[in-house]
Amino acid sequence: VKMAMEKTVFKWVHIPVDLAIPIQENESPVNTCLEDDTLRDEIRELLGWPGVDSTALTLPVERHGFIAVSLYSDVNAAQQSVNTRAVSLCSAAGFARMDLHGDVCLSRYYDDDAAGGVAWLRKDLTAAECTEKSDWIRASAKDNAGRKTTPQSLSSLLSSSMGGGGGGGGARAPPAVM
16 A cells, blocks of 8 residues: 655745746745744745745635635835736735735645644645636635725734734734744
8 A cells, every 4th residue: 555655845936026037936845833834934045035024815714625825025125116916916816905015925824723633734836826817816806805905914913913902812922023
């Protein structure tokens, strides 16, 4: 009986701001849990960013099989050119007012804390899936239909929560922007 080999790498996508550079697919080692995930550090080192901000484009909910997609950007990208490909993807996903500057990266992950087994794990996201017609883009657009909000980056959420007082109700605090 052949046993399926465990995956040792996952695919993630880099969308350069420069339209002359194609969307790039990258591979990184698969993590075993959220705490040993190294993607943010890899992106920071690869692209020379001082820090990496993350934004949830989809949420890991049951109707999506607990699979979600996150967008990563340079914390200092505001002075860079608008990334029209990333803005177009986000617009197709139902986020009409996303203002993305510089290069961005996208990754997919599985997150089901109630699973009893693997609770958080990186999954493949390919360059071919980074089109306005992709299933995950359509699912996000359906989720966001009629909403007038845009997703908030982790740094925005952290800065707004710092001044807001209030507790987390026992929820685990999000990781710091690195």
